[in-house]
Structure formats: C-alpha cells, structure tokens
Amino acid sequence: MGAVNLSTELLRAFITVIEVASFTRAAEILGRTQPAISLQVKRLEEAVGYPLIARKGKEISLTERGEALAIHARQILRLNDLAMAEFEQRDPAARLRVGLPVDYAVNTLQACLTDVVRQFPDTQIEIRCDLSKHLLMAMRSNEIDIAVALFDGDDQQFLFRNWKEQPTWVGANAFEIPENTDIPLVAHPYGCVYRDRMATALKLAGKSWRIAYSSPGIGGVQRAVQDGLGLSCLTAPTVQSGMRTFSEQDGLPVLAPLHIGLFARQAQLGAGGYAAMDAMINTLEQRSSSAVDA
Structure with missing residues (x-):
C-alpha cells in the first residue's frame, strides 16, 4: 500500500x-x-x-x-x-492578539515577544495579561488569537503544544508553619490555578488554611512570600532569593503538576502569529529544560 x-x-x-x-x-x-x-x-x-x-x-x-x-x-x-x-505581501492592517498568564512565566514570555514586534513592525501586537481561566474564555469568544495558559489537561479545542511542570511550596527563609492555627497562604485572586492547587491539596490532607495575601501580579506574590506573610506555590524559575521550599517532610501535601498549553486560532494566523508562537515555544522549552536540569 x-x-x-x-x-x-x-x-x-x-x-x-x-x-x-x-x-x-x-x-x-x-x-x-x-x-x-x-x-x-x-x-x-x-x-x-x-x-x-x-x-x-x-x-x-x-x-x-x-x-x-x-x-x-x-x-x-x-x-x-x-x-x-514567504510569497505574500505583508498586511499593514494586520493585528495579533496575545494572551499571557499572570501566574506563569509572564515576564519571560513578554520579553520573548520583543523580537517579534521588531521583526513585524507593521503588525499591531496587543498583549493581554490575565488569569489562565479568563484567557481560555477569551480564546473561545475570539477576543485573542494566541494564548499561553494553565489548563486541566483535556482542552483540545485550540491546543497546539503542551508541557507539564511541578509546582512546589515556598515560604520565606525564616517562615515556620503554624501548628495549631490556619496555614496562611499567599495567592492570586480566586480562579487562579495555583490557588486551586494549594486549596485542593490542603483540603484533601485535612489541613485548614486562610488567604493572608492576594495579588493579581506575580511580583506582589513573590514579595509577600519573601516578607514572610505566608506560604505559596511557585514553579522553579519564579522562586527568588529569600525563599525556601517546603515538602512532605514539613507536613505539607504534594501538589498536583501543572499543565501549560500554547493555544492558537490557526484559522486566522499570519506569519507574525507563527513567529510569536515559535518564540513562546522556544521560551517554554528552555524553561522546561532548566527545570529538569535543576
């Protein structure tokens, strides 16, 4: 045959x-x-x-x-x-709408798009930072063309590539987990995948908790952890100085892995859109490799 x-x-x-x-x-x-x-x-x-x-x-x-x-x-x-x-003339009215998650690699993903902006000066690139949940809703309502988002692992509608990454518990170097009171958590607002991971893991482990600090930006979460306001969960590249990791040995449950997806509406992408996708794929692959090496 x-x-x-x-x-x-x-x-x-x-x-x-x-x-x-x-x-x-x-x-x-x-x-x-x-x-x-x-x-x-x-x-x-x-x-x-x-x-x-x-x-x-x-x-x-x-x-x-x-x-x-x-x-x-x-x-x-x-x-x-x-x-x-390669054989088409560029459209001066071309527009590319990109969605980036506030809770995963937003700084590195924004930086990797800089070269794309320079490479396609005629393309109007609009970047929207939001919770992954909201970005996926925006994809479905045709408000954005490309998005990197955390998801449950079963959304195939716009999925182009996907990766897994293991989040870890982090706190300030001097932070001690309280024994007879609620565990203070530092998190993004309600609807964030990281927040859901922490709440679900603690609930299944029979541990009580409270939100001690909430911020939509990763910088605010990192600073609150460094200041000792509570525990949070981060991926390896976003752990900063002044933080230490916690594990089962500290009495904390294992966190479920994260599914990171690159989603795209290919029916309406041009060369600029694919260049943006390639730049983000390279960035996410490098992050994945760094996490394995660590």
Missing part, C-alpha cells in the same frame, strides 16, 4: 471546525458552504479510516483519533502557512 497524502485543504477544514466548534461558522470563515465543509471532514475521515469528530445535536467533540490527528494537522498547516507567507 502506498503512502496516503493528507490534503491541507481537508486538514484546514478539520482544524477550523474544531476551533470554532461549528461546521456553519467554519464554512463562513473558509468561504464555503456548510455541506461542503461536512464533506471535506468526511473525506478526511475516509482517508485516515477513522471517525474524527463526534456530533451530539449542535455540539461537536473530537474522538480519540481526532485528538491525535489534530496535533499533526496543526503542525502541517503551520509549515504550509509559513511557506506561503
């Missing part, structure tokens, strides 16, 4: 349907009719020999094979679009 060549046209229809969660909306974006998009997805399913999208009323979801193909389809479309961008 010879190799089967996957059509980028079919793959684009497939990915666009996933991103907008609608065959009708995908048809509008791609300038086709809804039956034509349905036929393209069916042809793709016939080519690979498996159902890719499950429908339940107006709701659609990916099958297990669909999730696997989506990962490769995004990479194939990225290479295709980058190749075609």
Whole structure:
C-alpha cells in the first residue's frame, strides 16, 4: 500500500471546525458552504479510516483519533502557512492578539515577544495579561488569537503544544508553619490555578488554611512570600532569593503538576502569529529544560 497524502485543504477544514466548534461558522470563515465543509471532514475521515469528530445535536467533540490527528494537522498547516507567507505581501492592517498568564512565566514570555514586534513592525501586537481561566474564555469568544495558559489537561479545542511542570511550596527563609492555627497562604485572586492547587491539596490532607495575601501580579506574590506573610506555590524559575521550599517532610501535601498549553486560532494566523508562537515555544522549552536540569 502506498503512502496516503493528507490534503491541507481537508486538514484546514478539520482544524477550523474544531476551533470554532461549528461546521456553519467554519464554512463562513473558509468561504464555503456548510455541506461542503461536512464533506471535506468526511473525506478526511475516509482517508485516515477513522471517525474524527463526534456530533451530539449542535455540539461537536473530537474522538480519540481526532485528538491525535489534530496535533499533526496543526503542525502541517503551520509549515504550509509559513511557506506561503514567504510569497505574500505583508498586511499593514494586520493585528495579533496575545494572551499571557499572570501566574506563569509572564515576564519571560513578554520579553520573548520583543523580537517579534521588531521583526513585524507593521503588525499591531496587543498583549493581554490575565488569569489562565479568563484567557481560555477569551480564546473561545475570539477576543485573542494566541494564548499561553494553565489548563486541566483535556482542552483540545485550540491546543497546539503542551508541557507539564511541578509546582512546589515556598515560604520565606525564616517562615515556620503554624501548628495549631490556619496555614496562611499567599495567592492570586480566586480562579487562579495555583490557588486551586494549594486549596485542593490542603483540603484533601485535612489541613485548614486562610488567604493572608492576594495579588493579581506575580511580583506582589513573590514579595509577600519573601516578607514572610505566608506560604505559596511557585514553579522553579519564579522562586527568588529569600525563599525556601517546603515538602512532605514539613507536613505539607504534594501538589498536583501543572499543565501549560500554547493555544492558537490557526484559522486566522499570519506569519507574525507563527513567529510569536515559535518564540513562546522556544521560551517554554528552555524553561522546561532548566527545570529538569535543576
């Protein structure tokens, strides 16, 4: 049996349907009719020999094979679009909306986008920093094009790449965990993944706690920990001088790992968007390598 060549046209229809969660909306974006998009997805399913999208009323979801193909389809479309961008004139009205989490690598991710801004001076790059939960909601409502966000590990709609990182308990060097009272916590506002990790772990361990300090910015959280206001959980690159880590030996429960995802609306990305994605992927890969080496 010879190799089967996957059509980028079919793959684009497939990915666009996933991103907008609608065959009708995908048809509008791609300038086709809804039956034509349905036929393209069916042809793709016939080519690979498996159902890719499950429908339940107006709701659609990916099958297990669909999730696997989506990962490769995004990479194939990225290479295709980058190749075609070499022959296209830049759009002076191009706009790129990027979402960055306040609770993970925001400083390093902002810095890595500086070169992209210089490389694509005609592209209006807008950066929004927010809680991961809000960024994913903004992705679904088409308010941003690319986002790095912490997630539960099962969101495949816009997921392009994902990583895992282990958070750790941290406190000031001189901080002592109280024995007969609530454990003071330093956290981001309600809805933050880090805050949820701490609360869930302590609850399951039967330990009481209270929020001693809350700030939307990582800098405020770091300073509060250094000042001894309470415990928090951070990833290795955000632990600073004046802090020490705590573990099971200190009577604290193990924290569940974090899932970090790079999400993108590929149906509307240009060369600038892919350059931003590459810059953030390189940054996150370096962070991951540093964490392993440590």
